Amino acid sequence: MFKNKITKKLLKVIPGGAHTYSRGADTFPANTPPILQRGKGVYVYDQNGVKYLDYGMGLRSINIGYSEEKINRAAIEGINKGNNLTRPSIIELKAAELITSLIKSADMVKFTKNGSTAVTAAVKLARAYTGKKIILRCADHPFFSYDDWFIGSTNVPRGVTDETKKLTKLFNYNDIESLKKQIKKYKNKIACVVLEPSSTTCPKIKNESSCCHKSKCDRNFKKKNHFLKEVQNLCKKNKIVFILDEMITGFRWDIKGAQNFYNLKPDISTFGKAMANGFSVSAICGSKKIMELGSITNKKQEKVFLLSTTHGAEMNGLSAFIETVKYLKDKKVIKKNWEYGEALIKGANRIAEKMNIKKNFYFSGVACSPIYNCLDKDNKPSLKFRTLFIQEMLKHKILMPWVSISYRHNNLTLQKTLVALEKVLKVYKKALEFGPNKYIKGHIIKPVFRRYN
Ligand SMILES: Cc1ncc(COP(=O)(O)O)c(C=O)c1O
Structure with missing residues (x-):
């Protein structure tokens, strides 16, 4: 062939x-x-x-252009500062403050190098927070992570244990009944719901067709109830962690995330791809009460080993991220x-x-x-x-x-x-x-x- x-x-x-x-x-x-x-x-x-x-x-991963002068220069400045130091870098703090100021649902953030790692960390955190095991993931979204919890639920599950496969269940986008059915079936066993805010279409508002294909969307997601808000409400009611994977939608739908576009407040959201115009940065962001499980401050709390990677906060990527956000806004x-x-x-x-x-x-x-x-x-x-x-x-x-x-x-x-x-x-x-x-x-x-x- x-x-x-x-x-x-x-x-x-x-x-x-x-x-x-x-x-x-x-x-x-x-x-x-x-x-x-x-x-x-x-x-x-x-x-x-x-x-x-x-x-x-x-x-x-590119939303401005390949090899953009300004973004490259910022990345090179990061490299010239040593790129990866022994303690947190000034750029690291700046980037964390930037994303938490931009994304309303994000009180805290951890950066890493690729999206899979971030989404898997979100799932782990949800399990730690709820003490539950089942993951409900959207069947219509093609990819969340190369890790077993996701791959075990695809057509290519070879190498994943049966125990792991059993813990991930599916529901469909724009089909709230399919989610309700799973919540009923696995009641009190569900750690999280994970989906993209949108991939090929927008969330349905009642029975209206779900996408206007216009650049000035006139569907008023801010004021109306829609599929994703119903997902969010169901999660809240059933004490399930609501995870939005914004790997593709982030920094494309809206500078503050598709969650702002659709008026949502996920417990955890994940970003990556275009956030640094092609440089390797991804992030898991979320509410303090959940993200803090990975912290070192609460002495009484059993600690969660959240992301911990040697290269997760490299200055080239994080400098590119800061410059990308500036560019997206300026232009x-x-x-x-x-x-x-x-x-x-x-x-x-x-x-x-x-x-x-x-x-x-x-x-x-x-x-x-x-x-x-x-x-x-x-x-x-x-x-x-x-x-x-x-x-x-x-x-x-x-x-x-x-x-x-x-x-x-x-x-x-x-x-x-x-x-x-x-x-x-x-x-x-x-x-x-x-x-x-x-x-x-x-x-x-x-x-x-x-x-x-
Ligand atoms: C929605 C979504 N989540 C997660 C990922 C994984 O990101 P990465 O390839 O950076 O690991 C992808 C990659 O295509 C994706 O589209």
Whole structure:
């Protein structure tokens, strides 16, 4: 399946050929550059220096642009200060004060280097706080952590003990009854509920459709009751710790988190990805009463061994985080990204509609984080058609495995994208008519969470 020489080399020395499964060669069409040498703004360059307009944006870790001067300079200042010292650094305190001032539900924070560690710490803290074991996690959100409590509940549970698997149960997003059912079933045994505030859609307000796809959302989540508020209320009523994983939504939906956008107060929330424009920082934040379990001040309390990592507070990442927040505010990045997303959704859908294939290809999602939907002629989600779409976009030097918007996406990149899309959808239309197989060159992309290779 993998004929490319570089891919073969990668697979020889790295299981999966990359350090995230979603970067692996099996999840991209055969004409994708097998390896990249650098990124600048919204462009990435392959091994031969060929330039691609990127919508992957470092697995959504970039919300301004690759290699941003100001952010880089801040990170280098951190490095020049020694990067990692023997006692807490001044930058560490500044960064902690910044995030706790920004995120309303955060009285305290612990930083670490990746999201999985932060979300797992949140689950551990919830178990310690409640003395309960069961975790209810949202089935519709693709990823929370590489740790066993999550992986044991996916299609790839090999290596996880049965005891661990039994402790994680599922519910569905925008389906409050599915959560109520689990709470009833596991009454008095549940430590926490964990979900993203939003991924492909917003929380439902009663029976209204759940997303307006507009940059100026007019659904008034602040004043109305909605799915996430009901989750929060259920957690409170049943003494369950409410964990919001803001790894993707954080610093994209709202500078104060999607929790501010949807008017929520989680007990614990986790951040990472774009909080430092690509530098490695993530965080677990929460209310004092829970976070303090990991403290050293209360002599009567049994201590929780919360995150403790050698590199967790490196100054390069935390300096980049402080500068990223400043940049997001100064340049109104988040507003601009919402507007770009809305324009992309509208522009793409206009083209699909004009070509009479909108039932088979369309953009949707929250405007700051659009998604595209590839369906076959029977209107069923299709990995073949998704492969074809990504393959054809690549022919126009656009890398769009998903859509992650950053500040450096601008009018020019939007126009370039829409021009390419029109040409790509012509091929898509033919494939609907004559079948996709003859248009796909190479393998069909596969989902990360599959039991067999
Ligand atoms: C919602 C969510 N939580 C947690 C993680 C894990 O983050 P990391 O890859 O930094 O460990 C991810 C990564 O994709 C994520 O999307």
